[in-house]
Amino acid sequence: MKKLVNKVITSLGRDGYQLDKSISSYHLIGILFSKGIQAVRGVFLKPFLKESKGLIFLGKNVKITAKSKISFGRTIIIGNNVFINALCKEGLMFGNNVSVGDNTIIECTGVISHLGQGIKVGNNVGFAQNCFIQVRGKVVIGNNVIFGPNSSVFSENHNFSSLDVPINMQGVNRKGVVIEDGVWIASGAKILDGVIVGKNSIVAAGAVINKDVPPNSIVGGIPGKILKYRN
């Protein structure tokens, strides 16, 4: 049975997939059963989306609003308790092999008096558990990007130039965020509005990034600073 599973997963887009040898058939059947239920949930989601090119595995207690604004590529995996609100100007677009971990929030509306712009995610991108992706300005995420657990992206900032008006009445400022191909955003890191994270860079755990990150660099700390280059 394991061989069959290896073949099926390989055919879904993961080359040379091999199950761990210590998984018992009992647990494997449990996993397959659970994956089957997730795929069935996905079938019921599909017709409501703007576009969907392949299988969708949908966890429990997932809440997705403005489904007609969503385009999915092939093999999309959405964990339990995920909340995706796709109501925004340009919608939400995922490439192939995108996974969204448990409890992750992708929030594109903000306030209905001022919708978010939109989000575009490339191929082979993984959001781990408890991520928070705030879409206000445009958010563009490349291919092969890893988001660690608890990491977050913000694409707006409060204005605070006046001391005479409370900040929550001064409105917001939206520049958008770009995360280029091959980036790893480690656990708990925060990417703030206006930032471009360059190709193949690594944002270390817990970092707060408020300035552009050059390609091939490793940045960390609060505020994020270049620690070294990857070469």
Next chain:
Amino acid sequence: MKKLVNKVITSLGRDGYQLDKSISSYHLIGILFSKGIQAVRGVFLKPFLKESKGLIFLGKNVKITAKSKISFGRTIIIGNNVFINALCKEGLMFGNNVSVGDNTIIECTGVISHLGQGIKVGNNVGFAQNCFIQVRGKVVIGNNVIFGPNSSVFSENHNFSSLDVPINMQGVNRKGVVIEDGVWIASGAKILDGVIVGKNSIVAAGAVINKDVPPNSIVGGIPGKILKYRN
């Protein structure tokens, strides 16, 4: 229809409200329907509260315990999966226009051998998603305060003066926290026990604040330091 919605929201306390022009009628109806359900849930909550002066919009899977310890002002918005435990000595008191984002936890009990003191929140206060407000010592939050996603407040600390007894058996220390009017606590920031955050100050993303913050200042880093003043 949009004009009508603008008027209704304005009358609920948001002056000059204007819907985003790119919202379709289809999505607007969805939002209104969902707000309607939230308001109905609120109606069923109201009689159990100590006091409630206006509408309550209540999300899905909200868990509220010790409801009789809660006083709400006008127009309270509680997101999905919020957990509020109000069992404490002085209870939980919200002013007008307070919103609590998805998954946020406001926990006032701690342990039933030593209840928390209580929490008082002013008008026009927003807690974003995934906030954690720990009420042990008294927590006082002014008007027009913004809590970014994942920010937290702690109002107790473990004692650790002895090396001969494990910390979890040395008990706790509770001083309480005060956050004055007009403060912005940015994403992921942590306010620790004993701290007063002065009027109109900004606590930057990811900061850990263990000392008082003077008014009109911007603080950041771990531990939090004054970065500049707002003027």
Next chain:
Amino acid sequence: MKKLVNKVITSLGRDGYQLDKSISSYHLIGILFSKGIQAVRGVFLKPFLKESKGLIFLGKNVKITAKSKISFGRTIIIGNNVFINALCKEGLMFGNNVSVGDNTIIECTGVISHLGQGIKVGNNVGFAQNCFIQVRGKVVIGNNVIFGPNSSVFSENHNFSSLDVPINMQGVNRKGVVIEDGVWIASGAKILDGVIVGKNSIVAAGAVINKDVPPNSIVGGIPGKILKYRN
């Protein structure tokens, strides 16, 4: 009635337990009722576990997979919305008096092509709300350890030696984590793979720990540095 409750809780392993005098009988009955339901849920979980030596208090919406890989000591408390995935090589083992806060995730599988090693937790250990415990390499947690809200443990790291292959295709590296007796991991702190946190040490709020922590020390910051010693 309060006296009776004090006696029962003392007999469950907490010496000299005393309820807070300000709890009303009304709220106390509510708490007892809710604890009763949690204990009943625990009774239904027990037969599926590998081993369970005492009472289990189980919250709402808890998801536990690979139950047959779990060994529980006496008096285990699992909060609401907790997710425990125990599918790994050596399983999950809890000592006595272990509590797991709301929304906490203990994830032992990672990917089914490469299962996690296992986790062993001592006696009198508390995981607060929103903790994230990633079990890939072996995770060993001693007795009397406190995990603050939002703290996390990681026991794998992505490899990133090559610039020609995306990081998400370079595989991972697993060393494991050891947290010795009496440690306090404060709110939001992150313990990264390969780290040993020595006996009785304190990891300050928001710290990111990527190197071993000597016993009896207080460490903080990003990356974590020794701030002082406890003596």
